[in-house]
Amino acid sequence: MTGSPLLVPADLDLLQRLLRTPTVGPLETVPGDEPARLWEAQHDYARAAEEIGMRVVHHAAPPAACAARRDVPAAVRRAAADPDFLALQPSLVLRLGPARPPAGTVMCNVHLDTVAGQQPVTFDGRRFTGRGAADAKGPAVALLAAVRAAAGAEPSLGRDTAVLVQAVAGEEGGAMGTYGTRPLIEAGYYGRLNLFCEPTGLRYLPRATASMTARITVDGAGVIDDRPDTGHNATVLLGFLAQHLAATLDGALPDGRVCVAGLHTGDLHNRVYGRGTLLLNLSYARTSDAAVLERAVTEALDSGLRAFTQHFASTREFARTAADATRITRLQWDKRGLPCLADADPWAEAVLADAGVPRWPADEPAFTCDALWMAGRPGTFTAVLGPGTLDGNHAHAEGEFADLADLETFASAVAAVLTTFARRTARRADRNADRQGSSV
Secondary structure, X not given: OOOOOOOOHHHHHHHHHHHHOOOEOOOOOOOOOOOOOHHHHHHHHHHHHHOOOOEEEEEEOOOHHHHOOOOOXXXXXXXXXXXXXXXXXXXXXXXXXOXXXXXXXXXXXXXXXXXXXXXXXXXXXXXXXXXXXXXXXHHXXXXXXXXXXXXXXXXXXXXXXXXXXXXXXXXXXXXXXXXXXXXXXXOOOOOOEEEEOOOOOXXXXXXXXXXXXXXXXXXXXXXXXXXXXXXXXXXXXXXXXXXXXXXXXXXXXXXXXXXXXXXXXXXXXXXXXXXXEEEEEEEEOOXXXXXXXXXXXXXXXXXXXXXXHHHHOOXXXXXXXXXXXXXXXXXXXXXXXXXXXXXXXXXXXXXXXXXXXXXXXXXXXXXXXXXHHHOOOOOOEEEEOOOOOOOOOOOOOOOOEEEHHHHHHHHHXXXXXXXXXXXXXXXXXXXXXXXXXXXX
């Protein structure tokens, strides 16, 4: 590799086309979003990959069965009842070189779906703006530049060592990769080293948290505002529970987070709403912690209901709600049972270190992404790596951007990883051959 820029004008044009192609995940869509054109974006991406010697080995919508599993988030299961939902959510796999076993393969995963809210697309020669610029269309284009540069620098790459690139749907909107990344992993599209492209400040993160979503529902009787005492006030009950759960679950896990999320009962001022919902999203860093959190939520809800009953039993307007609180309140899980990633492998981490990629600090919390589906895969190492940061680049927010310099640095880092992996794999193969020869 030379000191010349790795991202050439064709790459810059590709990124701007991808940014202008709406690919909002269907679970994210809000009024005003253009219909997603994920097939179109992936075809555009595949054409660019073919120009550097990669070929399409898979491009299809996910199978219907992937959305019917018990650990699939409830929102995905509901949406997949419409056949068009999965039909419009394809994933793409590209490969450089012949099919190789995982020991001779590097896999890079990047998602082309985005969160809601299309942003103006601009490029001023230094900075790209637009939805997906950082998360993760910018890194997707930089990946292709990295493969091109590495293949030009190391002849064994694409000959003795294969590179897979997954360009997936279903990362955003709480889909958790259940119909995008997971089916590809289960089909065997992974390698000895696997990089999932999310903003990490160009530090490799060998961990990924998972999350679970609790839905607390009140199903009582609503009444008119003239006689609020005759019905069940879901607003007061759920508001009380929201505060109780927030206080009780705060710090339930030292390396997990509790998000007290949406609370909804109604919109009018002149009625008592008897029905409503409260959502909690809880992250955890170890798979075993999921059961701990589930018990904690159940116990906190029980204690919250007891406290509500005690506090409001003697009131005029809410005595009926207090008396029936336990009967009309139920806990459901919209999402649970997902694994966490916590990887360690001296050989693979030496590849990353030799390529000049620093490690994410051990005391800095991880985050949730599709890398969790590589948890427990024997003979593999998986890390999250990407340019920029989720908050610093306004991912999921107004004004999302990616700087060309950061994409360039990312491309250079990935190219170094690919060449280092290829050379180390070749040396290991030579040593194995020598040992086998000496034993004959």
